[in-house]
Amino acid sequence: MSVLIETSVGEIVIDLYVDEAAKLSLNFLKLCKVKYYNYCVFNLVKKNFIAQTGDPTCSGKGGECIYRVIDPQAQQFLRVETNNKLKHKIKGTVSMVVSKTQDTEGNKVNVVGSQFFITLQDELEYLDGDFPVFGQVVEGLDVIDKINEAICDEKGRPYRDIRIKHTVILEDPFPDPDGLQEPDKSPLPSKEILASIRIGEDEDLEQENQVDPEQLERLTKEKEAQAQALTLEMIGDLPFAEVAPPENILFVCKLNPVTRDEDLELIFSRFGEIKNCEIVRDKKTGDSLCYAFIEFASKEFCEEAYFKMENVLIDDRRIHVDFSQSVQKLHMGYMRERANQVSVGGDQKLEPRRQYRKYDEKGDKYSMVFDKSTLKSKNKYYMLFFSSFYYMLFFGAIVYSVVTDGLINELTI
Template sequence: MSVLLETSLGDIVIDLLVDNAPKACENFLKLCKVKYYNYAPLYNVQKGFSFQSGDPIGPNQPGSDGGSSIWGLLRDSAPKTFTAEFHNKLKHTERGTVSMATAPAPSGDPDERVAGSQFIITLGNDLDFLDGKSAIFGKVVEGFEVLDKINDAFVDEKGWPLKDIRIRHSIVLDDPYPDPDGLDEPEKSPVPTAAQLATVRIADDEELEEETDPEALEKIRREREARAQALTLEMVGDLPFAEVKPPENILFVCKLNPVTEDEDLELIFSRFGKILSCEVIRDKKTSESLQYAFIEFDNQKDCEQAYFKMQDVLIDDHRIHVDFSQSVSKLSDNWRDGENTKRRRTGGGWGGVDNLEKKKQYRAENTEVKRNDGYGLLVDRSGHKKNRERSSSPRASKDRGYNRERSKDRSNGRDGRSRSDHHDSDKRDRRDDRYRHYDDRDKHRRR
């Protein structure tokens, strides 16, 4: 008398001890025959101790009644439990011992316990704690590697596997008992009920493989690096916000002939729609064309048409290349200037310029900053205001007067004469000394 349980981790074959526990064996066999255990979860997994199953939905789950014996399942008037059988010779000494989970009898008799459909399979040896509490009726003879997998499964604090372990199917290999009245064996395995599907966390057939493709990992690394760089640019003020995207109505054109002018491009591309701006980028010193340009259309649709139609078109003997712009410079300028509402552009294709201030992360709402130093640096005007207030104080005025007097003293001599007067006086003294030297030399010769 044996039963094969097909689980999501493999097959388990159980031999039933019909001589020692006939009632429990009959109950288990008939429940397997009507596919009562199909899609039942494994729960209460305790490593090195045991696991439990037999409730089609799972204990303490919505819609669960704890399970029923075959007699309570076939007749509404019959109780859902039966009196468990305990044999003195049957102990939980070996791994793979199968027993019915029991509960105290409703009658209150301490020597009587009842069982329904839930059963326990041990994962360790010499578990005498279960003796007298779980009624042994079978033992595992095949599928010990499946028990090892269940024992190593990741579970939560309540013993539920994080990834579902289910009984997919049950097959009765040998049944010595006649079927009770009302038992109809289904022709095929029934589909899971809605209540059973609602308890699924991670499906037992769902693959949880970590991404190991080198190209995919490199892509993830670059995306993370790009986000970090964008966040840095936002923090220093070069981007309005890290998630800013380039406008979708601006076209990038390259491989231009150096002689191609703005007016030429605007005339050629204007057939696709209204152009707001067309600019060939030039060297600041020499004003020579750098052979690429940006063309801003009034709407995104016109820009897309130009993108599809103008690829590899010959302009001034050069085949141009067009693409959508990846620059956000105009977007950043609008954000910095604070004149979003005065612009012609409404921001339809690029997220709405008016919403930029709402998305900034590293700007305090009451901070007054302005780019006014000629180098594109952020200057705190409140600091300048404090300096002006400090310079207008009485002490500052006194210090300025003292500094002016010292400056005047440095420019004038200590006797009050100007530096130019001192210079003229020194000049006259040197001239008189020179003439005096000549007179002394003449007197010496006459002697």
């Protein structure tokens, strides 16, 4: 009468007290049988005290007995009595988490659902009488020690998830309750479980300290490249950061300086249609730089040329071929498309700037917002306004001169 519990930190085998705690043992075994505990997290770990789990909501407030799992109309919890003969004396004691409620007559009773805890040290007898014992860990005490050493937050939840991954019933003496159906495979985790993930069990906090220097340098360069690509995307130099090189362009190097574009195109054209063949040359002298890019009409033509032209002799030189890793053509096409856009931020869906001018859809130029007739009528008002303004300035200057001369004469007298 045992159950193997596979956790994210190791395996635990629990022997059940099927005679002394038959009702609790049956409830636990059947919950294991329907894979109810799969993905449940240890939501409460108190060092040198207990480790609690069994709540599929991962909140510590959920759970239900097997009869509620079978029939949604049944009672959520199971009423139990504590067996005073079973004690929390040694490490690894397994007990049910108890809730206290009132029955129909108003009496306080103990009820349990699916949550249980494992003691993490000896001599916890003060739990006796309040929490019913139903099992004992007989294998995997080292796993219990690992759980005990988990780093937890202020509420006792480990920062790194410790979960039940699987349960295997080694021996079950109880018949199945009516309506119980054992699933063919483990169910998928619920939304509550997925939302409860903190640091995954497979995430290594000290990964960088465990890799060799060469691998660490490679990872660092990859991160830097990703950051640089994202920067280029943000400023508009790349369409998107994860842009991949085209699959139909072949890179050819170690060419003879005398090899011409048309010669190279003729040689490679036997594999399929070529859209472009260009030997890269020095901008000033025009001399060949001994490498070229060949763009095929399809990916298949490019792959065939790659497999058959490696180390082939051309003009007394054995060439090397590889798939192009350059995104220059994609970049140039993107920049041309972006330059032709009349929009904000390079997005055709955004409107052009219209504060002072409006876009003339018939041509490529901008026209004034006001038409000519409107401008003529406005010009008349502008001329009248400026004429009046100049006259006012002229008469104001005369008045100012007269007043100033009078004040000076008074001060002189």
